[in-house]
Amino acid sequence: MTIVKADQLSKKYPSKQALAPISFEISTGECLVLCGGNGAGKSTLIHLLAALSKPTTGTVVLDSTIPLKNRQAYVEHIGYMPDEFPSQLGMTVQEMLEFYAAYRPAASKAQVSFILNKIGLFDQRTTFITSLSKGMRQRLLFGQALLGEPRLLLMDEPTNGLDPYWINEFLAIVKEMQAAGTSIIFSTHMMDVAADAGDTVLFMKEGKVIQEFQHINNKKKTTLDLLQLHRNA
Numbered sequence: 223m224t225i226v227k228a229d230q231l232s233k234k235y236p237s238k239q240a241l242a243p244i245s246f247e248i249s250t251g252e253c254l255v256l257c258g259g260n261g262a263g264k265s266t267l268i269h270l271l272a273a274l275s276k277p278t279t280g281t282v283v284l285d286s287t288i289p290l291k292n293r294q295a296y297v298e299h300i301g302y303m304p305d306e307f308p309s310q311l312g313m314t315v316q317e318m319l320e321f322y323a324a325y326r327p328a329a330s331k332a333q334v335s336f337i338l339n340k341i342g343l344f345d346q347r348t349t350f351i352t353s354l355s356k357g358m359r360q361r362l363l364f365g366q367a368l369l370g371e372p373r374l375l376l377m378d379e380p381t382n383g384l385d386p387y388w389i390n391e392f393l394a395i396v397k398e399m400q401a402a403g404t405s406i407i408f409s410t411h412m413m414d415v416a417a418d419a420g421d422t423v424l425f426m427k428e429g430k431v432i433q434e435f436q437h438i439n440n441k442k443k444t445t446l447d448l449l450q451l452h453r454n455a
């Protein structure tokens with residue numbers, strides 16, 4: 223079943239066409255990975271899908287009925303992980319998760335504890351965010367995106383700053399979420415992560431999709447293919 227349908231979505235700034243019109247569909251439990259060099263348009267596309275920015279053209283529909291312009295209903299069903307930490311630095315780890323849980327109708331106190339364990343920060347739950355390492359902050363951002371069992375998980379460079387153990391854990395959690403029916407879109411510069419997680423990998427350059435891989439089976443070969451494309455982007 224199609225969960226996300228983007229039709230001719232584009233973004234033009236006065237001085238720049240950041241994203242040329244793009245159309246795609248994603249099914250329940252599918253993972254779409256966005257790759258490409260700096261300035262390729264990955265964050266622009268994720269911001270549009272997260273309803274953080276208005277498209278210049280085009281539409282997005284979630285779950286076949288909820289349009290992007292019905293912002294409240296739309297964002298209730300998505301989890302969003304930004305590429306930079308927001309400003310809640312005066313909170314503890316648990317307070318931050320509870321703060322975000324309050325905005326997610328399906329999130330509960332029990333889920334906050336579950337996620338704290340999942341991201342390996344249960345023992346640091348009373349630690350102030352300012353005292354966390356970069357990788358720990360990244361895990362916390364990932365954890366808040368999982369709150370409320372989103373139908374669509376949108377993540378901007380989620381593995382930045384993660385050590386190899388947590389990159390593996392991230393990939394395992396992504397697969398668990400997919401198996402539970404969550405659809406996932408994330409950007410990455412890590413070709414092995416893209417090859418491992420992506421059912422579909424879109425390779426972008428200067429706001430356009432220049433190549434698309436689907437249903438990757440041979441991880442090693444595909445990682446090399448993606449690296450080759452990255453060199454050309």
Ligand SMILES: Nc1ncnc2c1ncn2[C@@H]1O[C@H](COP(=O)(O)OP(=O)(O)OP(=O)(O)O)[C@@H](O)[C@H]1O
Nearest residue numbers: 235238239240258259260261262263264265266267
């Ligand atoms: N607010 C803005 N005003 C004008 N141009 C912008 C704005 N935001 C982004 N751009 C431009 O849009 C293009 C795409 O940027 P975007 O952040 O989507 O790239 P990206 O693929 O996420 O890059 P990176 O890998 O460096 O994060 C870039 O050329 C960027 O300079």
